[in-house]
Amino acid sequence: MIIPVRCFTCGKVIGSAYEEFVKRVDMGEPPKDVLDALHLDRYCCRRMILTHADLIDEVAPY
Amino acid sequence: MKIDILEMTPTKAELVISDTNPMFVNALRRTIVSDVPKMAIDNVEFHLGPIMDEGGTAYESISPLFDEILAHRLSLVPVPTDLDSFIYRSKCSCNGEGCPSCTVMYSLNKKGPCTVYSGDLEPIGSEKFRVKDDLIPIVKLADDQALLIYATAELGTGRQHSRWQAALGAGYRYYGKIEIDHSKCDVGLSCVNVCPRGVLAKEDKKIVVRHPENCTLCNACTEVCDTGVIKVSGDPSKIIFRFETDGSLTAKEVLIKGLKILEERFETLREQIGKLEE
Ligand code: SF4
Ligand SMILES: [Zn+2]
Ligand SMILES: [Zn+2]
Numbered sequence: 001m002i003i004p005v006r007c008f009t010c011g012k013v014i015g016s017a018y019e020e021f022v023k024r025v026d027m028g029e030p031p032k033d034v035l036d037a038l039h040l041d042r043y044c045c046r047r048m049i050l051t052h053a054d055l056i057d058e059v060a061p062y
Numbered sequence: 063m064k065i066d067i068l069e070m071t072p073t074k075a076e077l078v079i080s081d082t083n084p085m086f087v088n089a090l091r092r093t094i095v096s097d098v099p100k101m102a103i104d105n106v107e108f109h110l111g112p113i114m115d116e117g118g119t120a121y122e123s124i125s126p127l128f129d130e131i132l133a134h135r136l137s138l139v140p141v142p143t144d145l146d147s148f149i150y151r152s153k154c155s156c157n158g159e160g161c162p163s164c165t166v167m168y169s170l171n172k173k174g175p176c177t178v179y180s181g182d183l184e185p186i187g188s189e190k191f192r193v194k195d196d197l198i199p200i201v202k203l204a205d206d207q208a209l210l211i212y213a214t215a216e217l218g219t220g221r222q223h224s225r226w227q228a229a230l231g232a233g234y235r236y237y238g239k240i241e242i243d244h245s246k247c248d249v250g251l252s253c254v255n256v257c258p259r260g261v262l263a264k265e266d267k268k269i270v271v272r273h274p275e276n277c278t279l280c281n282a283c284t285e286v287c288d289t290g291v292i293k294v295s296g297d298p299s300k301i302i303f304r305f306e307t308d309g310s311l312t313a314k315e316v317l318i319k320g321l322k323i324l325e326e327r328f329e330t331l332r333e334q335i336g337k338l339e340e
Contacts (some may be wrong), residue, residue, distance in 0.1 A: 002127070006308075011230040013140060013308050015198035016180070027260040042231065043200040051162055060204045 002056040009044035021049050068275060068302070075313035076304040078237065078275065087234045088278045093307045094229040094320035099150070100310045101143040101166060101215045102225040106133040109210035113173070121173050121208030126203045133210075134198050137225040139180045140308040141166065141215045142191055145319060151216045160214060170211040174203030183213070191215075194309055228316050232305035236296030238277030242269055245289040253283035253292055275302060 003018040017038045024034045031050065040046050063086065069076040079087055084174065100271070108129050112120045125132060125289065154164040165260070167186040172178050181196025220227030240261070247269060254262045259276040262269055262283065284292050307313050 002199060002201065005135050005200075011224060011227055011308065012306065013138075013195055013198065016195050019197065019199065056202050057124055060202055 001059070003054065004048060007045040007048050012042075012044060012045050014040065014045050014048045018052065019048055021048050066213045067141055070313060072312045073309055074304070074306045075317060076302065078300065079303055080300045082299060082301060084234070084298055084301065087303055089324060089329040090303070090320055091234060091305075093324050094305060095227060095232050096220040097323050098228040098311070098316050099145065099217045099219050100226055100228040100321045101141045101217055103137045103139065103168065103205065103213045103215045104137055105214045106136055106220065107212040109140050113208040113210055115173060121206055123205055123210060125203055127201050132201055136183075139183070139193055139198055140195060142194060143310045144190075145311070145315065149293055160216075160234055162187065165304060166215040168213045168215065170209060170213070173208040174201060175205050177202050178209060210248055219334065228311050229305045234297055234303040236279065236300050237300035238274050238279055239273045239295050240274060240277060241293040241295045243273070244268060246289055247291045250288070252286045252288075256282045256286045258282065282310050
């Protein structure tokens, strides 16, 4: 849907990292380096970003 | 008890606590997670019905998400907190009605098409309560949608709800005690290469423990060693403790407040035990 504000497991704020992650990966940076640069150290926070399906644009018209 | 700081940034702290035991450190961990108060948005009022802009265009006050989900998302946004100038609403002289010493108000007014970010929350009153992390997406609005929201933030603790949890990822582990029998060591370097944390290193034809604070007690080095000269054990009296904050409070404030709460609690316990003896 839309990126959750916080990591489900540890509670770290991850929402603000998503748009930068998508932008930088689209420009060809390896996802690992981007996640490290965004200080997402734990694998719980990394999966929040990596596995997110951004569907809000598809539901917005309804 | 002695506390050494390995790392202290506004949002992250790593400490070595020595001459202690796991009970003390766990008490501190539980206190900073569930009893250190912080501000969070607790009440959200949505404007209902059409919203007009200056040009007279009408917007519908809806969004792709349910209002409840929006309110929940807003509550998780870290709100800057000044622990000295706020008190719990229930203990405030305003009898829980909300006043400047227990409440911060925010307004949010956006018209589509756009993405609503946490930075669009306008604090009513002092600018110092503006949300620092201003790029958290809250919701996306379509062409004819608009939002007009009034939100109030108040003080609470992680015990009530996770939106008031000041510290996150709080945990501790034993300080590694690595013993190497140099007389039998063949300096094969297998342990240096297998250690995932770069703890061991070769120096002057000897294996030395360079960064004991990084050891996670994984025992990979003991398993790979053919001669069996490495022994790794945890030291329960020396503990590495670390936590992060969400940015509403600094790590230092969280730690000091947590220690203060613990102190008060032990003082109450001591008084009550003193009464029992009489
Ligand atoms: S126990 Fe693990 S982390 Fe510690 S020194 Fe051995 S290999 Fe490295
Ligand atoms: Zn996490
Ligand atoms: Zn009040």
